[in-house]
Amino acid sequence: AGKVISPCPEQYIRTVPVKTTDPLVNANLGVALLAARMHQGTSQLLSNVRVLLCGQFVSSEGSPRKTDIQALLRESGATVFTSEGAAMNKLKKVGDNDASKIMLLCDECPNNNRCGISTGLAKEVKAALERDDTGVLVVNSMWLFDSISCGQIVPTQPFKPRSSRALDLWKLCNPQ
Numbered sequence: 735a736g737k738v739i740s741p742c743p744e745q746y747i748r749t750v751p752v753k754t755t756d757p758l759v760n761a762n763l764g765v766a767l768l769a770a771r772m773h774q775g776t777s778q779l780l781s782n783v784r785v786l787l788c789g790q791f792v793s794s795e796g797s798p799r800k801t802d803i804q805a806l807l808r809e810s811g812a813t814v815f816t817s818e819g820a821a822m823n824k825l826k827k828v829g830d831n832d833a834s835k836i837m838l839l840c841d842e843c844p845n846n847n848r849c850g851i852s853t854g855l856a857k858e859v860k861a862a863l864e865r866d867d868t869g870v871l872v873v874n875s876m877w878l879f880d881s882i883s884c885g886q887i888v889p890t891q892p893f894k895p896r897s898s899r900a901l902d903l904w905k906l907c908n909p910q
Contacts, residue, residue, distance in 0.1 A: 778811025779881065782834045783871075785812050786821040788850030788900065789841030791875070797841040798875055806878055807839075818855055825858040829865035836862070837871040838903065839878060840895035849897035859903050872904040 785807055791800035807814050815821040824836055838859065843849050862870050877893035891908050895901050 778809075779885070779887065780807065781811035783812045783837055783887075784815060784821075784824060784834055785837045785839050786815045786818065786850075786855075787841075788838050788895075789843045789897075790848055790850070791841045792843065795842045795844075797843070798879075803839065803875055803878065806882060810878075810882060812837075818850075818852060822855060822858045825855075825862040825870070828862035828869035832869075835869060835871055837873065838895075838900065840872065840874050840897070840900045842874065842896055844896040846897050846899045849895070849900050851897070851899050851903070856899055856903060860906065863906050867907075870903075870907060872900060872907050 787800065787803065789797070791797040791803065793799060804814060815824070821836065821838075828836060838851065838855075840849065840851075859870055859872070871890050872895060873890045873893040874895045877888065877890060880893075881888050890904070893904075895904055
């Protein structure tokens with residue numbers, strides 16, 4: 735009586751469940767990693783990432799709301815392209831001593847006509863990957879949630895987009 739017993743570390747909840755199973759990603763420490771990053775004043779998680787939102791993010795197709803995605807990207811330090819043209823201009827410069835990554839963050843739409851990736855954009859992504867195979871990432875929106883939950887940028891392999899056009903680009907970014 736009168737004693738307080740601290741719980742053991744396994745009893746703490748530090749993050750939400752994640753999809754990634756990469757052994758180099760410790761999902762249990764995600765919240766702590768983000769808190770440490772904020773406390774140290776280091777760069778935000780996605781400060782070197784420029785994102786093009788691809789698709790309409792219709793919740794009936796299983797996508798999160800676009801406003802939620804935009805808020806998470808903004809809070810994590812990412813720069814969001816305002817147009818496909820702006821992304822295409824930046825893709826033309828991939829490999830020119832720029833440490834930033836370009837990401838196509840895709841919704842859950844399986845239809846190529848509504849996936850938000852035009853044939854011109856796909857062509858620019860392919861050309862950029864030929865110049866620098868690490869300069870472009872293509873993922874579905876769950877990648878963002880897992881990266882934030884883990885407090886680090888997680889591997890892209892588990893986050894396949896649904897449309898065939900986006901999936902073809904994802905395969906170029908994730909050779910087997």
